[in-house]
Amino acid sequence: MGRDDLYITVPSFFRCPISLDVMKSPVSLCTGVTYDRASIQRWLDSGNNTCPATMQVLQSKEFVPNRNLQRLIQIWSDSVARRQLDAVSATNSIVVPSQDQVKVLVKQLDDNCFSSLTKIVCFARESEENREFLARMDGFLIAVFDFMRNAESDIKLIEQVLKILDLMLSKISDKKPLLETNCLSTILLVLQRGSSDSQIQSFRLLESIAVDGESKLKIAEKEGLLPELVKSLSKEKDPRLIEASLSCLIAITMPKRVKTKLIQSRTIPELKNLLTEPNTIISIIEKSLKLLETLSSCKEGRVEICHDSILLQAILRKVLKVSSKATEHAVTILWSVCYLFRDEKAQEAVVSSNGMTKFLLLMQSNCSPAVRQMSADLLKIFRKDAVSI
Numbered sequence: 001m002g003r004d005d006l007y008i009t010v011p012s013f014f015r016c017p018i019s020l021d022v023m024k025s026p027v028s029l030c031t032g033v034t035y036d037r038a039s040i041q042r043w044l045d046s047g048n049n050t051c052p053a054t055m056q057v058l059q060s061k062e063f064v065p066n067r068n069l070q071r072l073i074q075i076w077s078d079s080v081a082r083r084q085l086d087a088v089s090a091t092n093s094i095v096v097p098s099q100d101q102v103k104v105l106v107k108q109l110d111d112n113c114f115s116s117l118t119k120i121v122c123f124a125r126e127s128e129e130n131r132e133f134l135a136r137m138d139g140f141l142i143a144v145f146d147f148m149r150n151a152e153s154d155i156k157l158i159e160q161v162l163k164i165l166d167l168m169l170s171k172i173s174d175k176k177p178l179l180e181t182n183c184l185s186t187i188l189l190v191l192q193r194g195s196s197d198s199q200i201q202s203f204r205l206l207e208s209i210a211v212d213g214e215s216k217l218k219i220a221e222k223e224g225l226l227p228e229l230v231k232s233l234s235k236e237k238d239p240r241l242i243e244a245s246l247s248c249l250i251a252i253t254m255p256k257r258v259k260t261k262l263i264q265s266r267t268i269p270e271l272k273n274l275l276t277e278p279n280t281i282i283s284i285i286e287k288s289l290k291l292l293e294t295l296s297s298c299k300e301g302r303v304e305i306c307h308d309s310i311l312l313q314a315i316l317r318k319v320l321k322v323s324s325k326a327t328e329h330a331v332t333i334l335w336s337v338c339y340l341f342r343d344e345k346a347q348e349a350v351v352s353s354n355g356m357t358k359f360l361l362l363m364q365s366n367c368s369p370a371v372r373q374m375s376a377d378l379l380k381i382f383r384k385d386a387v388s389i
Helices: 037-045 067-090 099-107 113-126 128-136 140-149 155-171 181-193 196-209 213-220 225-231 239-252 256-264 267-276 282-295 299-306 309-317 324-340 344-352 355-364 369-388
Strands: 026-028 034-036
Touching: 026 037, 026 067, 034 037, 099 113, 099 128, 113 128, 113 155, 128 140, 128 155, 140 155, 140 181, 155 181, 155 196, 181 196, 181 225, 196 213, 196 239, 213 225, 213 239, 213 256, 225 239, 225 256, 239 282, 256 267, 256 282, 256 299, 267 282, 267 299, 267 309, 282 299, 282 324, 299 309, 299 324, 299 344, 309 324, 309 344, 324 344, 324 355, 324 369, 344 355, 344 369, 355 369
Parallel strands: none
Antiparallel strands: 026 034
């Protein structure tokens, strides 16, 4: 078994923010943050009356079992156990090839593709040194890119190629071939028909090649690609898939044309669903708000946000409830629509949801200077409106 097979990557949202261990009995405080029951109980029994993650004073010390997260942790734990068993049983059948053997495998890629690719994946997983060896090997990356150009290939072959690319992302200096139409067509095929793991690898690949305005536009303008990215935000999906999709969307969304296309692809309603779902994990809330903040910087995005009072209320609820990152993104969105662009519907929705109290509390908290200034601006405009009424 390779060294990488012994290392298990634990999704960050499965760890208790206090103990940093995988949660056995996840429970949520009134702030919306989830902890392991034993850890938060010890925190409260020690006389603390704040949420450890947000340092917000608790209105109630009661907590609610997070059944949804517990189920996901159980599914993940079972999956890890199965993978470990599979890795042990596979030790006898797949031996990590030597460097000389890998050279032969690369030459034989046309004859026995799947078997050769599987062995190369095993070699790449074994060590950083092996990945550097593959990156330096004459013709290897050209062969990998050729596989990606052939969208008619068997999906199982493409998934092996994606595993290799995912392992070697930091070693590939020139990723421009992956922006070719045929390569993007192959990635689209994986998003439509591939496994969750290969879809996540595809999202990471797209994120890594979205390095400038031109590459971001090329990805966004590939027919069918954006709708698949947005479809992956569905709250019924694997949280790992949702988070990877959000990271990818954030990476490609700076050009105005991309923002417009995303809004037309009904991204904002999907983000609304994630923000109103009670058991959405912190990292997904933060990224949903960050993407929404980006979309609020264009007129079409602001109009859609301003005309949705439920969405505005959901954004306001995240202030001081989730994390400092989430608070900053939420305040920026509200500042943009209520203060910068003075939308009356948005102002009305925020004020009617006790927004003034929220921003007063925020002014008294240990927030960043930028958030404090935006809060002051919002309070100024809300007070002015109250006086005029």
